[in-house]
Amino acid sequence: MYSQGLIGADGTTEETEEFLAAFQARIDREEKIEPNDPMPEGYRKTLIRQIGQHAHSEIVGMLPEGNWITRAPSLRRKAALLAKVQDEGGHGLYLYSAAETLGVSREQMTEELLSGKAKYSSIFNYPTPTWADMGTIGWLVDGAAIMNQIPLCRCSYGPYARAMIRVCKEESFHQRQGYELLISLCNGTKEQKDMAQDSINRWWWPSLMMFGPHDADSSHSEQSMKWKIKRFSNDELRQKFIDATVPQAEYLGLTVPDPDLKWNPEKNNGKGGYDHGEINWVEFWQVVKGHGQMNRDRIKARKKAWNDGEWVRDAALAHAEKRAARQTAQAAE
């Protein structure tokens, strides 16, 4: 469920002017592009990269929350968390499938994740030391992801758009379960409320970073917008998220850790919105480049699962071959 502003997509393409113009005309008519359709190489590469990053984010995203499944403090919360983390695995699966329509295999994408070549959302490189983080991730991280993802349901590439429709439908419970969890903490003891505030203090800024760099610094955004892979700019979505989230924090009686946050009635063409403080981009790039607190642990955990699982996958394939051989032999008799 976690998409991030695309990092480092190379949209360069070498087709003829006529081909590109005809393709752009299809996009402009809001026609969906399907797997077999002719498409510019840059379009294909951008999609493989973006859908791959999105899928990896879902898979890596299972880890910080999976961390709390065995420690969830009630059976109801345990079941909800387990179902949510499972959903993320499912979303990764749908997205890998969408990318596979572009001619890249899940195994290849997995190896690119494990080698560090492919990126995933930087948010998952932060640790989840407390139970409150399960609430905050649902509320802020899933909330930010939903802002990103709803427009993706209208993405020009059919399989990606269809996967996203499914993801968005299933995901509607994720943010609510997170927020409800925080309500329980905020209605509880001082220790519980402090736990919630501490968690928001840690997750607020990384959640804002999920929308990616400022538009001015996001070199590949423009082409993605033109191809309707992306519908809103990073900054537009970030602003929408802040405007939607701050009142929800107030309802909980919690503060957002931004001393510069201020209501500005002029913003959003006079509808009003929040001005906010500057994001720490040094930290953002540090985490994106692999030097966040949990980057190494996350990749290590994925490598371990993949390597430890190899004998299982091999056994299933070996058995399938034997079965097929037996079926052929039986048919021949």
Place this chain on the structure above:
Amino acid sequence: MSVALFNALLELGDDHLILGHRVSEWCGHAPLLEEDLAMPNMALDNIGASRNIYTYAGEVEGKGRDEDQLAYLRLDREYKNCLLVERPNEDFAHTMLKQLYFSAFMEPYWQAALSSSDETIRGIAGKAVKEMAYHIRHAGEWVIRLGDGTEESAKRMKEAVEELTPYVEELFVMSADAQECADDGILPDREALRAQWNQTVANIFDQALLELPEVKYPQLGGRTGHHGEEMGFLLAELQYVQRAYPGMSW
């Protein structure tokens, strides 16, 4: 209240909770993505059944204890699960075999419980029996593939069979409480399910090229609270928040 029924329900509830806990440990670490969806489904079934059972146990006890108080707030000696379910996951072969052994017992158990004299038990059984039938199929298909897959998978599968089979006997053992409930027609006679268990497992082992070893020295003790060392760590994780922040609601 019926002390016997309360205790017998704890045996059942603890079996499901602890097994569900173990399989939930895999979430996010499965050998292939499709299993990262399948295993949480099994965990959710097991944990879901434990919730229904604990809730009923709390009603039977009549002291106002709810599912969470029963699941989280007992001491290690008070957990009555059989030793099989608390065994560590080890590898995928152990995990699937444990799941098969348990569901091959619980499916006929719930089937028999459908004719319980107790309406709530019948209700719990009606839902659980279908879940267990699917667990037999899913875990069973994996046991077949690993048993008759590669050299390595066959070796691992055989090791799992060696290690886990001695824990099976405890599934059939009737505690005094379970016996009393069986005599009253509330819960099934565990001993009577042996033939069905054997048949289910033999059918799968036949295809998996595995043999069920003869067990001379069964491992028993869980029903009387004599757990293994790993159980303490499992409970430390399970109970951590409830113990660190007592009396709060989550």
Place this chain on the structure above:
Amino acid sequence: MLRSPMLKNGLRVKPHKLQNREEKMSKETPLWEVFIRPRNGLSHKHCGSLHAADEVMALQAARDTYTRRGEGLSIWVVPSKSIFASDPDQAAENFEPGVDKVYRHPTFYDIPEEVGHM
């Protein structure tokens, strides 16, 4: 979802790869397309894809992946490699001739109103 067979002039060509990794190809778990009947009375509808070594595991994975919220009553799985797609380069010759045959549609024919519904 269906992996692109990359049809060129009606011939199946090798799918585009990010890099040349032929040596690993044999280790890939096959891809399957999943079709689900939401309820009796409706046809099976394509809903996605997954990886599995054989058809039994594919059916179980489809159940565990695509019917967690009561989405269906029956599942089909088909190996993705068994699906052949029409060539988009032939889309015009395939489908446009069907567009202008207005006489195939009931509204093409005038029936006097007094005859009633037909």
